[in-house]
């Protein structure tokens with residue numbers, strides 16, 4: 001297997017200030033130094049296997065319930081655990097605080113990865129020199145260059161989003177989609193190298209990567225100079241202790257969380273124990289690279305708006321359209337799909353472009369390329385989108401949390417009662433407090449959006465006399481979008 | 492946390508600047524919220540309202556009931572297709588509505604087993620704010636998302652929230668502009 005020659009994402013030019021300062025030079029608290037035993041745990045080879053295994057067992061239960069359980073979503077563990085519990089934990093806790101820790105334990109790529117390695121835990125040692133230190137089953141092709149971006153993920157996520165009213169209410173639809181992802185990941189693992197599915201196809205991956213930029217933890221090296229001088233590069237090429245980065249990252253110069261799947265292989269492979277886990281402030285990374293990532297940011301904010309209308313809103317017509325397979329309003333569904341895609345891919349990006357172009361003029365900056373400003377300022381929507389999604393997800397748990405108890409005792413919705421909680425009646429927890437929680441969450445999102453977009457503007461436009469005027473239109477747009485969310489949530 | 496206008500590199504005497512920025516932005520948020528609260532606190536005098544709410548898969552008609560603080564609502568609830576529920580947040584009210592019936596079963600979730608058959612239910616809108624009513628009787632695929640809204644004006648969370656958004660914006664602009672002027676001097 002030729003890990004070393006695996007092409008990485010084409011490196012986009014980093015903003016000047018980002019280049020001049022290595023984030024790892026001010027990376028925060030070294031958790032492996034602060035927490036005794038943490039490094040040993042992360043270096044422990046079976047860790048990832050057991051985490052994946054536990055989730056795979058749960059997943060088997062969900063799939064079983066999806067296939068043979070009650071078709072009523074709120075009585076089926078597939079719907080209740082995946083779309084209420086998992087979703088809430090993911091967006092509100094895992095991503096903001098633990099980056100892509102979900103990807104450490106995600107069961108979807110499990111079979112593919114185990115088959116590639118022909119091992120559950122150990123390393124399949126290679127025989128040859130540098131580039132063949134570990135082996136891999138399958139064709140080990142490189143992912144096509146033209147697709148080395150997250151456009152496929154954007155498309156897949158948007159496609160699923162349009163069908164979300166089906167996906168999150170019909171156990172069988174969730175089963176087919178999630179089961180299909182396992183099969184696809186397995187197939188791709190046999191053709192392409194390592195985690196190609198995760199990097200380029202998984203629909204969840206796009207927003208996990210984008211929003212993990214905000215996360216309070218990060219995998220980084222302690223000393224970059226050590227890496228520069230270290231020719232063996234086990235973190236990239238693998239060795240007897242572990243595989244080269246399955247996510248095609250070179251941790252020695254990694255500055256962003258986006259594509260680090262937190263598999264912790266580099267903790268195991270680095271002979272200098274140079275890799276560690278840092279604790280750092282929320283929203284420490286601000287560098288968006290590429291139009292594909294910028295569009296991911298737009299899509300996520302726009303979809304939070306869409307769901308606030310279709311799922312949380314009171315309007316029956318929209319629900320009929322989104323739910324066409326039952327209501328039969330296929331014409332309405334077409335209109336709805338068009339509106340959703342149009343909002344995500346045309347209207348929202350156009351508003352952003354307008355604000356950025358105006359800001360570029362105010363900042364007096366033909367020196368700053370429009371595309372660089374467009375992509376850079378897209379970070380505004382990362383904290384705002386994340387907090388809007390958290391605000392959106394709060395009522396999911398508070399209102400429908402009781403279903404978790406009943407689904408635990410009766411996973412199939414077929415009358416079992418394992419823990420005596422099967423008949424717990426639906427009862428929302430303090431639902432009248434929901435807007436009171438959502439409003440401050442939105443304000444926190446707006447605060448970070450303003451603060452971080454000014455930081456981006458300083459990197460693009462330089463001195464405050466230019467950077468401040470340049471950011472104002474984006475600030476205005478962010479404030480307006482927050483106000484729209486405020487209307488949906490509290491008004 | 493630093494102020495929205497915090498610099499990439501702290502300016503000389505940065506600690507004081509950051510504190511100043513944070514205070515400025517916080518003052519903007521507080522002022523904005525207060526302004527929102529005060530500006531929209533007037534409502535009309537209370538009155539009685541008679542409202543028929545029709546429930547169907549998966550919405551209510553009217554979807555939004557907008558009233559003023561102190562209003563008395565006389566609700567008649569009708570189900571157009573299958574059995575639905577009407578759980579009104581913050582008002583200890585839950586109703587079971589059978590299709591094609593002129594009466595419905597009412598209970599107070601604080602006393603869960605006390606059902607009474609009624610033709611009309613009275614809600615006193617004495618707490619301002621947004622209260623959703625949700626279907627509490629599994630009625631089909633989108634049942635968990637079947638809801639409507641009772642808005643009791645003045646809706647203070649909304650007013651304060653919008654005011655705070657505006658205040659955050661204005662406060663940040665003020666701090667940032669001041670900073671950029673002092674930096675260019």
Ligand code: SF4
Pocket residue numbers: 102103104106107108109197198199202203204205208261
């Ligand atoms: S990228 Fe997707 S499939 Fe891969 S580990 Fe993460 S969530 Fe799972």
Ligand code: SF4
Pocket residue numbers: 221226227228230232233234235236251252269270271272273274275
């Ligand atoms: S193996 Fe360790 S020291 Fe060498 S390049 Fe990788 S992280 Fe740096």
Ligand code: SF4
Pocket residue numbers: 219244245246247248249250251254259260261262263264265266267
């Ligand atoms: S090996 Fe790669 S994906 Fe795994 S933790 Fe290290 S950098 Fe992240």
Ligand SMILES: [Cu+2]
Pocket residue numbers: 547548549574575576626627628629630631634637
């Ligand atoms: Cu219903």
